[in-house]
Amino acid sequence: MEGDLRGRSAEAREKRRDAASSAAIIIIFLLVALTHLLVLSSHFGATDPLIWWQQRAYAADGGPGGNAVAPDRLLSPDLEDNNPAACLSRHEASRRWKPTRFPMPPYLVERLRWYEANHRRCGPRTALYRDAVSRLRSAARNADHAAAGDHHHTCKYVVWIPTEGLGNRMLSLVSTFLYALLTDRILLVHEPPEMEGLFCEPFPGTTWLLPPADFPHKLDAATFSSRSKESYINMLHNNIIRYGYGDDARAQVLPAYVYLHLETVFLLTASVKLRLQNHTFCDEDHHLINKFDWMVVKSDNYFAVALFMMPMYRRELDRMFRAKGAVFHHLGRYLLRPGNRVWGMVDRFFEGYLAGADERLGMHVRNKQIFPVPPEIMFEQILRCAREHHLLPQVLATSEPPTAEAKKKKKNKAVAVLMLSLKPEYHDKLHAMYYTNATVAGDVVVSVHQPSHDGEQQSDARAHNERALAEIYLLSFCDRMVTTGWSTFGYVAQALAGIRPWMLLPVNRSKMRADVACVRPPSVEPCTHPQPLLLTCQ
């Protein structure tokens, strides 16, 4: 496999993706995950900032931790006075998570409080917002305020457009929020019907929902593509904007908004690299982009990583995140609390099936590749991973109970397995195994539970998204996790939990068996890709 593969070209995205391109993407994800997992340390120098970050995270994750501050309080001191019933998960999720190893840096808390105040000042239904919308709608003069040096009386916005599956959406939304924090923009989200009420309003006393009628164009994923004339790169190519532009802004008028297209391009050459387009993460580009009051972002990935590679944001990021491997952990917990419908499912399932266990093991099995592995092979690998890492008790070749004598000596230990999969087969096999066979230790009782099995992923259906979010949260409440390495679902859950999972590796097709059943990634961060290439900065 050679050459430049535009795995996610604009054409392919606007149509439904055809089977070939989705298969290609999956292969690439496998390769990307493998490259990362197996050759990470030899591939990049230790001075590389991203690797340094991951190594630090590794140390932090393995080291002693224990930050017992109740994060809900820390995150939303104002909420007590508001309406706690509006977002139950904000108050209740924290007692379900294991205590986090990553203390919330005080400076980040300060920045979040500052952000919230700014959002209340500039958010929908404020006078400043109405001004900004009228400038946007009259397609006029973004540069006016910049020219007048009127920074205190204007507000800047970044509009997030959802695309792809729920996991991708959560990764790109958190990235966009980080971008908003760094650039003093207000994050506004477009909420299509399939996401309605999925997440709580994160900022007290205001809203993050963009009223669709306020925006001059139809707000949906199909409106924005790499070919949009508002795309930053197209404006640059067409000479509508230029570097150094706006320094004498009086002479020039910027378009009403800029669109930043941040979908991933994969390069298949000697080694697999994930890269973003030219001119998306260079300082000189962001100096220019920052001149726009309004911007729109559509992304399918965790581009937060790329922000860490930009000199202009590094200092601030270093202050905000002392433990670099916990960016999504902090921001995701802060931003992405499930709405009450989802929380109801989470709470009922947790109380009903998981709360009583002494230990909870979460498994997320995604067996959807170009050639899906037969379920027996996947199941064998799951058991091998569990055996090699002592995640589950071994069973005997008998269903007879241990002797009454042995039984008396010990108190039974209950292990609950949360099995998440689109198919029922892994649940059924594991359940049958622990139902039929006695465990070696005799005193461990294993129960296996699967909340739903939807068959196929359907990103457009609200109910499906609600179940998916409920399951991501349930997984994040487990003590230990087994995931499949190329799934954003697993990335989000591990980062919310702050736990490094055991990741099942792809099988070697020539013998239909994975040489190594599973490995642990170096950090809890979702991004397990190699360092993105930042192409050709000036």
Ligand SMILES: *[C@@H]1O[C@H](CO)[C@@H](O)[C@H](O)[C@H]1NC(C)=O
């Ligand atoms: C990025 O820019 C460089 C230099 O201008 C050019 O050679 C390269 O083809 C560009 N890559 C893409 C993907 O546009």
Ligand SMILES: *[C@@H]1O[C@H](CO)[C@@H](O)[C@H](O)[C@H]1NC(C)=O
């Ligand atoms: C469970 O017990 C049966 C015999 O009752 C045996 O054939 C089977 O191999 C056992 N399963 C495992 C996983 O050891």
Ligand SMILES: *[C@@H]1O[C@H](CO)[C@@H](O)[C@H](O)[C@H]1NC(C)=O
């Ligand atoms: C797959 O297995 C074969 C046979 O053992 C081996 O020669 C080959 O190197 C393996 N491939 C990979 C990618 O590990």
